[in-house]
Amino acid sequence: MSTQRRRAALTTGALVLTLALCAAILPAHAQPRRIVSMNLCTDELLMRIVDPARIAAITHLSQQPINAPLGLDAIASKLAVNHGLAEEVIALKPDLILAGSFTTSTATALLRRLGYTVLVFEPENSFQDMRANIRKLAAATGDTAKAEQIITDFDARLLALQSRIPDDQRPIFADIGVNNYITGDNTLYAEVVNAAGYRTLGQALGFSGYRTVALEQILSVRPALMSTATPWTRPPSLSTMALGHPALRAMTARTPQVEIPERYTTCGAPSLLGAIEILVEARETTGRTR
Amino acid sequence: MKPPIPYPLLIAALVLLSLALAALSMLIGASGGLSELLAMIASGNADTATMIMMEVRLPRTVLALMIGATLGLAGAALQGYLRNPLADPGVVGVTSAASLGAVLALYTGISMAFPLALPMMGIAGALLCALLLQGLAGKGGVLSLVLAGVAVSSLCAALMSLALNLSPNPYAAAEIMFWLMGSVTDRSMDHVAFAAPLILIGWVVLALSARALDALSLGEESAASLGVNLITTRNLVIGGTAISVGAATSVSGGIGFIGLVVPHLLRPLVGHSPSRLLLASALGGAALLLSADILVRALPTGMELKLGVVTALVGAPFFLWLIFRARTEIE
Amino acid sequence: MNLEACNITALAAGKPIVNAASLRVASGELVGLIGPNGAGKSTLLKAMLGLRAKDAGEILLDGQDFLAMPASQRARAVAFLPQDRHVEWRLPARHIVMLGRYPHRARFGAPSPDDRAAVARALDAVDGHSFIDRPVTVLSGGERTRVLLARALAVEAPILLADEPIAALDPYHQLHVMEILRDRAHAGGAVLVVIHDLALASRFMDRIVLMHEGSIAAEGKPADVLTPENLARIYRIKPAADHSWSRI
Numbered sequence: 001m002s003t004q005r006r007r008a009a010l011t012t013g014a015l016v017l018t019l020a021l022c023a024a025i026l027p028a029h030a031q032p033r034r035i036v037s038m039n040l041c042t043d044e045l046l047m048r049i050v051d052p053a054r055i056a057a058i059t060h061l062s063q064q065p066i067n068a069p070l071g072l073d074a075i076a077s078k079l080a081v082n083h084g085l086a087e088e089v090i091a092l093k094p095d096l097i098l099a100g101s102f103t104t105s106t107a108t109a110l111l112r113r114l115g116y117t118v119l120v121f122e123p124e125n126s127f128q129d130m131r132a133n134i135r136k137l138a139a140a141t142g143d144t145a146k147a148e149q150i151i152t153d154f155d156a157r158l159l160a161l162q163s164r165i166p167d168d169q170r171p172i173f174a175d176i177g178v179n180n181y182i183t184g185d186n187t188l189y190a191e192v193v194n195a196a197g198y199r200t201l202g203q204a205l206g207f208s209g210y211r212t213v214a215l216e217q218i219l220s221v222r223p224a225l226m227s228t229a230t231p232w233t234r235p236p237s238l239s240t241m242a243l244g245h246p247a248l249r250a251m252t253a254r255t256p257q258v259e260i261p262e263r264y265t266t267c268g269a270p271s272l273l274g275a276i277e278i279l280v281e282a283r284e285t286t287g288r289t290r
Numbered sequence: 291m292k293p294p295i296p297y298p299l300l301i302a303a304l305v306l307l308s309l310a311l312a313a314l315s316m317l318i319g320a321s322g323g324l325s326e327l328l329a330m331i332a333s334g335n336a337d338t339a340t341m342i343m344m345e346v347r348l349p350r351t352v353l354a355l356m357i358g359a360t361l362g363l364a365g366a367a368l369q370g371y372l373r374n375p376l377a378d379p380g381v382v383g384v385t386s387a388a389s390l391g392a393v394l395a396l397y398t399g400i401s402m403a404f405p406l407a408l409p410m411m412g413i414a415g416a417l418l419c420a421l422l423l424q425g426l427a428g429k430g431g432v433l434s435l436v437l438a439g440v441a442v443s444s445l446c447a448a449l450m451s452l453a454l455n456l457s458p459n460p461y462a463a464a465e466i467m468f469w470l471m472g473s474v475t476d477r478s479m480d481h482v483a484f485a486a487p488l489i490l491i492g493w494v495v496l497a498l499s500a501r502a503l504d505a506l507s508l509g510e511e512s513a514a515s516l517g518v519n520l521i522t523t524r525n526l527v528i529g530g531t532a533i534s535v536g537a538a539t540s541v542s543g544g545i546g547f548i549g550l551v552v553p554h555l556l557r558p559l560v561g562h563s564p565s566r567l568l569l570a571s572a573l574g575g576a577a578l579l580l581s582a583d584i585l586v587r588a589l590p591t592g593m594e595l596k597l598g599v600v601t602a603l604v605g606a607p608f609f610l611w612l613i614f615r616a617r618t619e620i621e
Numbered sequence: 622m623n624l625e626a627c628n629i630t631a632l633a634a635g636k637p638i639v640n641a642a643s644l645r646v647a648s649g650e651l652v653g654l655i656g657p658n659g660a661g662k663s664t665l666l667k668a669m670l671g672l673r674a675k676d677a678g679e680i681l682l683d684g685q686d687f688l689a690m691p692a693s694q695r696a697r698a699v700a701f702l703p704q705d706r707h708v709e710w711r712l713p714a715r716h717i718v719m720l721g722r723y724p725h726r727a728r729f730g731a732p733s734p735d736d737r738a739a740v741a742r743a744l745d746a747v748d749g750h751s752f753i754d755r756p757v758t759v760l761s762g763g764e765r766t767r768v769l770l771a772r773a774l775a776v777e778a779p780i781l782l783a784d785e786p787i788a789a790l791d792p793y794h795q796l797h798v799m800e801i802l803r804d805r806a807h808a809g810g811a812v813l814v815v816i817h818d819l820a821l822a823s824r825f826m827d828r829i830v831l832m833h834e835g836s837i838a839a840e841g842k843p844a845d846v847l848t849p850e851n852l853a854r855i856y857r858i859k860p861a862a863d864h865s866w867s868r869i
Contacts (some may be wrong), residue, residue: 105479110345
């Protein structure tokens with residue numbers, strides 16, 4: 001080859017090599033490496049999507065046994081924690097902060113004012129919201145491939161669980177929360193219950209959203225499955241007294257019971273599968289409409 | 291019978307106390323004390339340390355001082371005007387109205403639009419309350435004013451309960467409840483910039499009533515015969531309270547007992563003079579609220595206690611003790 | 622200097638408490654306003670001060686419309702000692718007397734030498750130097766009245782109106798207060814006093830105005846007003862043997 005051509009080849013090769021290196025390195029630099037989560041639900045999504053080495057802190061709540069996300073104990077216990085205070089978060093020198101839209105709004109406002117990137121997540125109200133939040137988080141952290149994998153896994157496991165549902169009936173599952181708090185249609189909880197082949201008490205009574213319901217209305221329905229267990233019985237409170245009402249106890253005595261850790265349904269995240277699995281098991285063994 | 295301390299000395303002592311507490315407040319927080327901050331600077335993180343001090347701890351300290359001063363000052367002015375040592379800013383309904391404005395902002399989601407939306411709704415509530423009070427109390431005296439204040443308070447409390455009752459989800463209800471408990475956590479210099487001008491205006495208006503409050507010790511008739519304009523005095527006290535306490539409550543939520551306890555504590559030290567009590571209570575309130583906020587940060591609970599909870603926990607038993615002691619003096 | 626009420630009518634719930642009453646007090650005289658309970662004495666006094674609304678008539682200070690004057694000017698011209706002697710806070714007596722200088726003092730700032738001198742003169746007049754530093758709430762009835770009277774005197778207004786200043790005082794203090802008021806009048810002040818004690822009224826007053834059911838029933842020297850006919854008709858009492866009264 002002539003000198004000119006050799007030079008041209010070398011230059012082109014160098015250029016190509018540089019571009020290739022850039023393509024490899026630059027996205028890695030754009031990926032946040034010190035992510036702080038200030039919200040229980042973003043904690044779980046973050047731990048599933050991102051390598052723990054890039055998580056600067058999660059909330060202290062995720063280290064409490066009662067709030068532990070499904071299968072993530074090992075990871076959660078090793079991470080640093082924060083309590084939702086701006087000062088703590090600043091000291092962690094984050095390059096990305098995840099927050100919920102409720103209760104830490106002053107901290108969020110302050111952090112944004114100081115120039116930090118804060119990504120705010122609305123509470124998930126459906127599986128679709130969950131998928132959207134997973135994708136939103138992954139887009140910010142540069143893990144879109146991982147996000148799609150998590151969503152695919154979730155959908156696959158969901159289908160597998162749903163294939164175990166014996167029939168098309170939709171018996172009523174009465175999950176009575178403290179103070180007779182009932183969940184109705186258009187909620188994440190209802191979608192979970194529906195996915196397992198049941199209807200919620202609220203859907204049977206015909207409303208949407210969250211409501212406290214009079215005891216009489218609860219008693220007017222005949223559920224196939226019930227849950228009144230709540231982890232918050234110690235120390236006692238007035239709200240749990242409502243659950244001890246004799247009429248309710250009578251209903252409890254003659255209806256199959258199931259216990260679903262509240263944490264599984266608090267967030268729109270793969271932990272939902274834990275709740276769905278418990279319900280599907282109950283559906284297999286007891287679920288005949290009455 | 292002279293007061294135990296000369297007035298200038300008392301004021302100087304309170305100013306020094308407030309400054310000392312301010313210095314202490316700058317050195318206490320979630321990311322550590324003086325040694326941790328120095329370690330941050332030493333390890334090349336001086337900008338982080340500066341940001342924490344200037345943008346997180348400083349606004350918090352300034353707000354605690356200003357809000358405490360406002361509550362103490364307004365409490366002293368109201369006790370002087372109503373000639374009743376049990377009065378506090380809540381009596382005229384301003385704190386409830388400001389809280390209602392803020393709760394409505396949270397409930398309707400307006401608070402999400404921009405961070406200052408919530409305080410603006412709060413101050414709007416306080417100003418509406420002041421107008422309502424003028425309308426209800428009319429040309430009447432102290433009694434009609436107190437009754438009007440009670441009416442407004444009750445109405446606002448009922449509406450806030452309604453908002454909680456009807457709130458669309460448990461998160462919104464929890465947020466309303468936490469806001470009502472009172473806090474200066476994570477407030478920014480934006481909050482200071484919003485509240486400070488209104489608070490300062492309120493202070494000036496209240497200070498203008500000082501002389502008349504002294505004359506009112508003799509009763510309304512004597513005061514009027516000395517040239518005190520009772521309607522103007524009432525407007526100064528109510529207006530000043532509405533503006534300053536309204537702005538303070540809008541930023542921090544409901545904080546009680548400061549306006550009730552501080553004037554009570556300091557009254558014997560200023561020779562029982564209502565006019566002198568104003569400045570003393572302002573400084574005393576500032577020091578007391580800042581102390582409570584320092585306590586909030588220093589206590590080793592996992593989540594921070596709410597400021598209003600601390601003032602109530604400390605204030606209520608203390609107030610009972612004051613009353614008990616006063617009773618034994620009388621008997 | 623004189624303060625004059627011309628044909629004052631004051632209504633309460635539609636009924637006339639004061640009915641076309643006229644009254645005048647001038648420098649150098651101690652005038653007593655007497656009458657049975659409910660005659661309208663306090664109401665007339667308060668209407669004269671502008672503390673209570675009137676429905677008809679005028680109040681004139683040296684011929685000028687008194688109520689149209691600014692409040693501070695009125696306060697410097699006419700001092701008032703009300704019936705209510707309650708003081709809310711445990712203020713030292715000295716502080717109370719200094720409040721009488723309110724119409725003369727600036728909004729902010731310490732009392733001037735003139736203020737202190739006026740307070741000293743007022744204390745001299747009531748002989749109050751011995752208890753001046755004690756809290757007013759622990760003083761006896763007589764001492765407290767003298768402190769509040771000193772407060773009214775400290776205004777150094779040409780005209781002084783007092784509403785039942787000797788009520789609930791023992792005889793010693795009743796006489797003392799009446800002497801202070803008489804001295805003030807003789808020093809050039811115009812003093813108008815609402816009073817119930819007929820013996821003291823007759824003894825100390827230069828002139829007496831007798832009110833009955835909202836109107837002025839009689840006016841003049843004590844002997845001319847406190848006649849048996851007037852006493853019988855208006856007070857429904859007659860003289861008894863031991864220089865006191867018995868009911869008719």
